[in-house]
Amino acid sequence: MITSSLISSVREFAKVDGPMETHQLIANEAGQKISQLLHADPNIVLLGTLLMDCVIGIAIQENRMAEHVSMCQHKAKELLDQDPDITPEEKNNVLACVLEHHGVPKFTTLESEIVCNSDCYRFASVKGFYYSLRYFRQMPDENFISLVKVKFNEKRNCVTLDIVKNELKYQFIAIENYLNLLK
Numbered sequence: 001m002i003t004s005s006l007i008s009s010v011r012e013f014a015k016v017d018g019p020m021e022t023h024q025l026i027a028n029e030a031g032q033k034i035s036q037l038l039h040a041d042p043n044i045v046l047l048g049t050l051l052m053d054c055v056i057g058i059a060i061q062e063n064r065m066a067e068h069v070s071m072c073q074h075k076a077k078e079l080l081d082q083d084p085d086i087t088p089e090e091k092n093n094v095l096a097c098v099l100e101h102h103g104v105p106k107f108t109t110l111e112s113e114i115v116c117n118s119d120c121y122r123f124a125s126v127k128g129f130y131y132s133l134r135y136f137r138q139m140p141d142e143n144f145i146s147l148v149k150v151k152f153n154e155k156r157n158c159v160t161l162d163i164v165k166n167e168l169k170y171q172f173i174a175i176e177n178y179l180n181l182l183k
């Protein structure tokens with residue numbers, strides 16, 4: 001069983017070294033909405049969206065971005081192992097969500113696919129893109145534009161669910177047009 005106290009403690013943990021708060025909210029909200037539409041387990045998806053990048057701040061600081069998925073999965077396991085109520089199946093499902101959040105040829109579970117698709121809203125929806133622009137605004141122009149472009153393309157290519165493709169298709173065009181006009 002996934003208790004509210006586990007969710008609260010994971011939420012608190014993710015605030016420290018996780019992504020910026022607005023991006024976490026965007027991914028969490030998307031995950032909950034898609035879970036409802038596809039009848040998935042919303043608590044697994046919530047833990048997945050909270051934990052998928054839970055120590056990304058440390059990975060950036062230590063210049064280990066390429067390892068961030070395994071770092072986050074390791075930390076997620078450590079946190080979940082301390083909880084007496086979560087079942088082994090639930091734990092494995094959440095860990096799959098973290099491990100597969102950048103996409104895989106075949107997702108282990110529906111919840112894992114939903115978490116990966118929810119992550120895409122952070123950089124490839126108009127709202128998520130807007131917050132990226134605000135967050136990275138201190139960077140030199142050239143680095144900043146290429147970073148948001150790389151993240152947008154990466155996340156657009158990770159979308160697999162039809163409902164997400166349909167919701168975001170016009171937003172992809174809007175963001176792409178905006179990026180082209182910045183050239």
Ligand SMILES: [Fe+2]
Nearest residue numbers: 052053068101
């Ligand atoms: Fe990630």
